[in-house]
Amino acid sequence: MTMAPQTRTAQDQTAPGQTAGTGTAGTETAGTPAAGAAARAASRVLAEQIRVSVPERSLQLDLRAVSIVWRRELIRFRRDRLRAVTSLIQPLLFLLVLGTGLSSLAKGSLPPGVNFKTFIYPGVLAMSVMFTAIFSAASIVWDREFGFLREMLVAPVSRSAIVVGKCLGGATIATFQGIVMLALAWLADVPYSPVLLITLVGELLLLAFTLTAFGVMMAARITQFQAFMALTQMLVMPLFFLSGALYPLKGLPGWLSVLTRIDPLTYVVGPMRHAVVAHLNIGPLAQRALSPGITWDGWTVPIWLSLVFILAMGLIMMSIAIVTFSKTE
Amino acid sequence: MAVVAHTGPDAGPDDTVVRAGPDVSNGTVIPDGTASPDGTVFPEGTVAPEGTVSPGGTVTPDSPRLAIRVSGLTKSYGEIEAVRGIDFEVKAGETFGFLGPNGAGKSTTIKILCTLAKPTSGDAWVAGRNVRTERDAVRRNIGLVFQDTTLDNYLSGAQNLRFHAALYGVPAAAVAPRMRQVLEMVGLWERRDSLVMTYSGGMKRRLEIARGLLHAPHVLFLDEPTVGLDPQTRSSIWEYINDLKTREDITIFLTTHYMDEAEHCDRIAIIDHGKIVAIDTPEALKASVGKDRVQIQTENDEAAIAELASAFGIEAGVHEGAVTFSVPSGEQFVPQLFARLTVPVRTVSVSRPSLDDVFMNYTGTTIRDAEATGSDAMRQMAARLGRR
Numbered sequence: 001m002t003m004a005p006q007t008r009t010a011q012d013q014t015a016p017g018q019t020a021g022t023g024t025a026g027t028e029t030a031g032t033p034a035a036g037a038a039a040r041a042a043s044r045v046l047a048e049q050i051r052v053s054v055p056e057r058s059l060q061l062d063l064r065a066v067s068i069v070w071r072r073e074l075i076r077f078r079r080d081r082l083r084a085v086t087s088l089i090q091p092l093l094f095l096l097v098l099g100t101g102l103s104s105l106a107k108g109s110l111p112p113g114v115n116f117k118t119f120i121y122p123g124v125l126a127m128s129v130m131f132t133a134i135f136s137a138a139s140i141v142w143d144r145e146f147g148f149l150r151e152m153l154v155a156p157v158s159r160s161a162i163v164v165g166k167c168l169g170g171a172t173i174a175t176f177q178g179i180v181m182l183a184l185a186w187l188a189d190v191p192y193s194p195v196l197l198i199t200l201v202g203e204l205l206l207l208a209f210t211l212t213a214f215g216v217m218m219a220a221r222i223t224q225f226q227a228f229m230a231l232t233q234m235l236v237m238p239l240f241f242l243s244g245a246l247y248p249l250k251g252l253p254g255w256l257s258v259l260t261r262i263d264p265l266t267y268v269v270g271p272m273r274h275a276v277v278a279h280l281n282i283g284p285l286a287q288r289a290l291s292p293g294i295t296w297d298g299w300t301v302p303i304w305l306s307l308v309f310i311l312a313m314g315l316i317m318m319s320i321a322i323v324t325f326s327k328t329e
Numbered sequence: 330m331a332v333v334a335h336t337g338p339d340a341g342p343d344d345t346v347v348r349a350g351p352d353v354s355n356g357t358v359i360p361d362g363t364a365s366p367d368g369t370v371f372p373e374g375t376v377a378p379e380g381t382v383s384p385g386g387t388v389t390p391d392s393p394r395l396a397i398r399v400s401g402l403t404k405s406y407g408e409i410e411a412v413r414g415i416d417f418e419v420k421a422g423e424t425f426g427f428l429g430p431n432g433a434g435k436s437t438t439i440k441i442l443c444t445l446a447k448p449t450s451g452d453a454w455v456a457g458r459n460v461r462t463e464r465d466a467v468r469r470n471i472g473l474v475f476q477d478t479t480l481d482n483y484l485s486g487a488q489n490l491r492f493h494a495a496l497y498g499v500p501a502a503a504v505a506p507r508m509r510q511v512l513e514m515v516g517l518w519e520r521r522d523s524l525v526m527t528y529s530g531g532m533k534r535r536l537e538i539a540r541g542l543l544h545a546p547h548v549l550f551l552d553e554p555t556v557g558l559d560p561q562t563r564s565s566i567w568e569y570i571n572d573l574k575t576r577e578d579i580t581i582f583l584t585t586h587y588m589d590e591a592e593h594c595d596r597i598a599i600i601d602h603g604k605i606v607a608i609d610t611p612e613a614l615k616a617s618v619g620k621d622r623v624q625i626q627t628e629n630d631e632a633a634i635a636e637l638a639s640a641f642g643i644e645a646g647v648h649e650g651a652v653t654f655s656v657p658s659g660e661q662f663v664p665q666l667f668a669r670l671t672v673p674v675r676t677v678s679v680s681r682p683s684l685d686d687v688f689m690n691y692t693g694t695t696i697r698d699a700e701a702t703g704s705d706a707m708r709q710m711a712a713r714l715g716r717r
Contacts, residue, residue: 046514046576050507052545054469054497061498068495076483147479154445155496156468 054156062161069152069165070172073136077173083135084177091128091181095121095188098246111286118280119290121188122272123245125200126207126265128181129174130240133208134232136170137215141228153328160322163216167318170212171205178204196279200272206307207268210314217317220324243269250292261296264313267306270294274303394421396548396580397442401451404437411437413603414451419582419596421547424574426594427584428684430696434603435584436476439552442582443473456547469497472541472549476556478533482526486517486536489525490543497544511539514576515569531562535569542577551583555590567593586696588684597684599691606691611684618682618690621659624651625666626676633672640669648695651676655686 055061077084099117106116143149152162182200185192215232222228242256243265252260260266270293277291293300397419404412412434419425427435440446442455444464453460456470480489487508494504512518515535525533534554541549554570555563571593574581583594591597591611598608607614627633633652637643645654656662659679667674680686688696 045506045509048506048510050503050510050545052499052503052507052543054499054544054546056469057465064495064498068492072481072484072488072492075488076481079483143481146482147475147477148481150475151479151481151493152496154443154468154473155493156465156498157496 065157065161066165070169073169095124117188129178132177133174133211134215140219159325171209174208213314213318217321424581426597428591429600472546487521601692614687620655628673
């Protein structure tokens with residue numbers, strides 16, 4: 001492929017003050033009091049030769065597509081402040097109302113000096129990410145309804161680039177939402193230790209990615225917005241309640257124990273609680289009591305395996321979404 | 330990446346966009362200064378990709394280069410045959426219109442050409458690429474403006490274009506100048522930073538046209554470019570399209586069911602019930618009718634039709650609420666009509682052949698009547714409101 005330096009046209013040199021094609025040039029043109037000058041600038045722009053070629057599909061192009069789809073998610077999220085605020089309300093309700101309300105009840109079973117809010121904080125963090133991640137996937141259904149999905153699907157880029165961009169975009173904004181919640185750690189008496197914060201952000205990112213991938217996988221098949229929302233709402237609460245976000249995963253009746261081990265959210269809430277508890281100023285025994293770890297038939301699942309498990313799930317669901325989108329149209 | 334923003338001092342005003350050829354990656358790049366000023370799709374010296382002119386046929390040096398070639402195309406949806414074996418060719422640089430009532434197979438054809446639907450049988454090439462086997466290559470070389478909007482309302486006009494540029498791999502250095510160019514072309518440069526949701530229907534359509542042009546496609550597909558717009562906006566959209574033809578080296582393929590819009594095309598194909606019934610320039614088609622159209626409103630249409638048949642041997646029918654028939658010379662016929670017709674006549678109108686007559690001549694019905702029996706009631710409403 002050839003790469004020639006961009007050269008200005010002869011007309012450009014006659015009007016050096018208004019170089020074409022940059023954002024500032026536009027405002028200059030718009031601000032020019034003489035309409036004639038603006039018209040001249042416009043006709044010059046129209047007469048300018050710009051060589052445009054659409055290259056063959058390549059990895060580089062696909063990465064550019066991933067990046068633009070990702071950036072669109074961020075732009076849209078930034079515009080939608082209301083959504084950012086409202087999706088904080090439910091986690092805050094759980095933390096402040098439920099956390100405070102149940103704390104006297106839970107006091108007996110918690111080690112001295114440990115707040116019940118601290119105990120449920122990892123679960124609340126997960127929750128704040130959950131809604132945003134799945135909602136961001138809902139935008140695919142929305143895009144389909146408003147036609148924009150078509151603009152993406154007819155483009156000469158691989159469908160996987162679009163799906164990956166969407167998953168990463170959703171993961172990013174959901175993680176951002178989690179970080180806002182993380183900033184409120186003092187509400188739950190969780191220390192602001194850099195190591196802890198970094199660990200939690202990493203785990204939130206993993207969770208956000210997997211949940212978005214799940215949402216995108218669903219959105220690839222479900223074409224109606226209402227149906228998508230109903231289905232995901234129906235799934236979100238059970239996932240949350242079965243994850244051990246509100247209670248320790250020890251001494252549970254058999255049926256509940258099995259269900260909690262099936263819930264993927266368990267494998268993020270567990271490691272997050274482990275990280276939080278490890279940074280509390282309490283003895284190792286108390287730490288073990290608060291965060292006993294996830295056990296499979298007596299075998300404790302290591303933290304790293306939990307996280308690998310989550311990542312693998314996310315990748316599998318994303319692959320399913322890619323296959324589904326590749327088949328459409 | 331082949332990024333060359335270049336203007337030769339001798340560049341004419343009519344070739345404002347220079348493309349690298351469709352085979353950039355294969356190393357075929359137009360040497361500077363030989364940018365096809367004659368509006369050809371394939372740069373000089375480049376052998377058109379397989380199947381361009383005629384698959385298995387001969388490519389003669391002076392045969393017109395083709396932007397689209399369709400051969401024996403059919404498309405069925407289950408029992409329904411939407412397209413029933415059509416053949417046509419569109420030369421590079423032409424504006425080619427598909428005219429027909431809703432449900433005639435226009436949209437299905439455009440979908441196949443844009444690789445959004447697979448043909449049931451037959452084949453088609455766009456910009457020298459096969460729509461069945463080279464989907465990506467076709468998509469790189471075409472711009473699309475759909476009937477329904479496909480913009481992101483929550484992004485600004487410029488952001489919508491940037492998104493498109495990235496998806497189509499427009500070289501980074503060319504994005505800003507090209508974006509300005511297409512936005513100026515449709516008169517939206519000043520509004521580029523406003524959210525699309527604040528645009529009017531006409532502005533949105535113009536933005537879509539600008540977006541369709543952004544990656545300098547060889548062929549621009551416009552599926553009912555003015556449907557649902559008010560008459561004033563429609564004519565302004567057409568000003569932009571006509572302007573575009575003089576500025577860009579591009580082939581335009583459009584579908585419409587508005588007769589007056591078909592007049593803007595270099596050539597039109599009349600499609601009815603999934604088949605092409607006539608294909609030529611608007612002038613030639615009108616000349617082929619060779620008759621004036623007379624419409625009369627009478628006290629008793631049935632009696633009038635019977636009398637026309639018995640007294641003049643003319644076959645008339647009721648179209649658009651008036652008795653309609655064709656005669657070689659309308660002005661000379663009207664006095665005779667009054668002299669011999671006993672049914673009271675309320676109004677008379679005589680018109681030169683229009684595309685309406687052409688349509689009637691070839692299909693035996695007017696496009697409006699054809700649509701009245703169609704299925705899409707909403708579309709009919711929109712069409713009726715949009716008309717005159």
